[in-house]
Amino acid sequence: MANILLVDDDPQFQLMTKTMLIKAGHTVTQASSGAEALDVFKGNRTNFDLIISDVMMPDMDGVDLLGRLKAMGINLPVLAISGGVKNLSAGFNLSSMTMLGALDTLAKPFSKTELLTKVEALIK
């Protein structure tokens, strides 16, 4: 089972996703923005197997987060999730994350099966 960092600014969505992951046996650490996620890494918490990150978030979006992690030399697999906000489509957001190194993407809303299938594939 994997150690996962979940980054999302929507509390309800975060709770739902976290519940899905925990029920599947994974350990989940939460962050509500890219800045918070970076704080987790600055605290020497680097033992993650996977990062699940939303794209549009306040303070620091997913795109910035990926760039910062790359600059810090952290090369963990990333599953990008997005529902398309601020008049930007989910397709554009997720493609941008892929271009910046995200290994896979998932458009919101998604089912438990879709989420766990992607997670299992990425932590192998």
Add this chain to the structure above:
Amino acid sequence: MAIFSKKQLQNWLGFAEIQAQIKADCAREQERQARLIQQKCVEELISALTSEQTGDIWSDSWPELLKQVSKHITQTHQSIKKFESKQSISPEPVAKNLVGLPASSTEQNNELILENQQLKDRLVLSHQIFKSVQDVLAEFNPKLQEVIADTESGAVGVLTMISDVDQSADKLVQYLDMSFGEGQNMNANIEADSEAITSLGGFLGEMVKKLHDDLNSFEGVAQSIEALKDQVAVVDNISRQTTLLSFNATIEAARAGIHGKGFAIVAAEVRKLASMSSEASHKIGDSISQNHKYIQNYLLSFRASSEHDAEKVTELSEKASKLAENYEAQRTFYKILLEVVQSSNKELSRKIQNVYGQVQFQDIVRQRVERIQNAISAKQMILADVAQRLTDVGQQMEPNELNALKEELDRYLEEDSRHNAFIGNSALDVAQGQSEGMKIDLF
């Protein structure tokens, strides 16, 4: 008829001398044949070495040919040795049998032995030289195989890298195509919402006009009300005169009996004032009524207009808010797009640098081939000299030729080992290697 013994007959006929002569003839023939074989081998070797066709020089048949040359030389050497072993036994008995024969035969025999010894030495040295050439070629062959393998792997590497660059560029183009569509949608939304700004401009223009009209209307009302002041003054004057008349009427009433005529004049004035007062009152009433009506109409119109304006303002406000959202989205869109393009460009630049490094490595391979070519040229010159000495009996063989070949091979191997240090390294590594004294030219 006299009877002779076989031995007497042999001695008498000089049979032993004939036999020795035959043996010597056989030996010469063997030597001649050996020389012919040797010369043929040398000619073949020279022909192959001096050929301008690279394919001939580096033919796979080379090692086999050299083996054959070596074999011929060894065989010749053995034949001569065999002949010499016979000669080393035979000269003395032959010499005994040659007693009484001309001294020249023995001298010739001794010269032949000496010449054979010289030939043996030359052949042994030639054998060593050819063996050395074989060693050199045995070194070149794997080196060239290495170069070919490096070239192949280098070419495959370049192709793989270029394919990778192509894929990355293609991915970026697809992303930009998709982003272009996204940007167009966003622009369409912004253009649609920007009409709100035009409407807002028109609406504000109307509002200004309306305010101007309203101001004019209120000025009219103010003038109308101002006009009432005159009427009020008239009424006020009437009031004062009525008071005065009333006072006069009171006085005249006191004297009524005596001066009734004067009272009649006062009464007439009072009637006149009453008439004026009535007229002023009507005018004031009319004016107030008119203004009241005007104001009522204006308020009705203003209420209707306000409701319409409120709807218009709400609509414009919504559109302006949406426009602001679209501008914010567009700002985010361009920020993300810029970051992705910047990151992709960095990645592409890194990959192209790798291709450049790999291409530089191919140039290093070219330098390796060039070194082999130079080494071959040097060896060719030495071998041409050796060949000349071999074909010219009068020339002495120089053991230094062998040393020169060995030195040339050692020099090549030392230079080539510098190249080997770079196999599998990047151009950057090669460039860093320069500081360690490596003689690699980079373009």
